[in-house]
Amino acid sequence: MGDRIEIHPVNPQPRQIQRAVDALNRGELLVAPSDxxxxxxxxxxxxxxxxxxxxxxxxxxxxPFTLLCAxxxxxxxxxxxxxxxxxxxxxxxxxxxxxxxxxxxELPRRFKQAKRKVIGCRIPDxxxxxxxxxxxxxxxxxxTLELSADAxxxxxxxxxxxxxxxxxxxxxxxxxxxxxxxxxxxxxVDLSGDVPVLVRKGTGAVDFLDS
Numbered sequence: 170m171g172d173r174i175e176i177h178p179v180n181p182q183p184r185q186i187q188r189a190v191d192a193l194n195r196g197e198l199l200v201a202p203s204d205x206x207x208x209x210x211x212x213x214x215x216x217x218x219x220x221x222x223x224x225x226x227x228x229x230x231x232x233p234f235t236l237l238c239a240x241x242x243x244x245x246x247x248x249x250x251x252x253x254x255x256x257x258x259x260x261x262x263x264x265x266x267x268x269x270x271x272x273x274x275e276l277p278r279r280f281k282q283a284k285r286k287v288i289g290c291r292i293p294d295x296x297x298x299x300x301x302x303x304x305x306x307x308x309x310x311x312x313t314l315e316l317s318a319d320a321x322x323x324x325x326x327x328x329x330x331x332x333x334x335x336x337x338x339x340x341x342x343x344x345x346x347x348x349x350x351x352x353x354x355x356x357x358v359d360l361s362g363d364v365p366v367l368v369r370k371g372t373g374a375v376d377f378l379d380s
Contacts, residue, residue, distance in 0.1 A: 178347035197342035205265040205353025206327030227317030235289040239302035263294035269359040328352040
């Protein structure tokens, strides 16, 4: 059973954030609140944590995960953000959006080995997750908090902190519990081609695609 840390949803206590950073340094798997429901989060080089997520969600090794970034400069380091993409992304972040972008040459080596051509990036608008990203100092990997039938658990309502703890806590090392959070999902916009493509309509408004 993982540790469940209660943390203030607006002014997260640095001591609690540091506990999460320590867990990431140990390669552990976290559950954290976001502006689109609770999610799984882990360090980019935490291969074992990623394998656990794949098993929990019933995913194969080729499934793409999302990079959580603290700011646009981090997105621009991990992915190619040309002028047209920048004009779309800038006014929407932080917020409940995932942007699919071409990978940059600075992408971590293990992503290059997987021959990834695009990657999902997002800048979440949640004080706890923002504080964690700032304290960690680099992007984290993440994915939706869902559980496959093999996990012997139902997928919880990702907005409901109690349900998340009830169904997911035994499968992870630490949960940052800030109470209920916005439900999500994110709106997913593919900016890797010549024209923006809406992959999924979520809670983030996508009126800009009509302009």
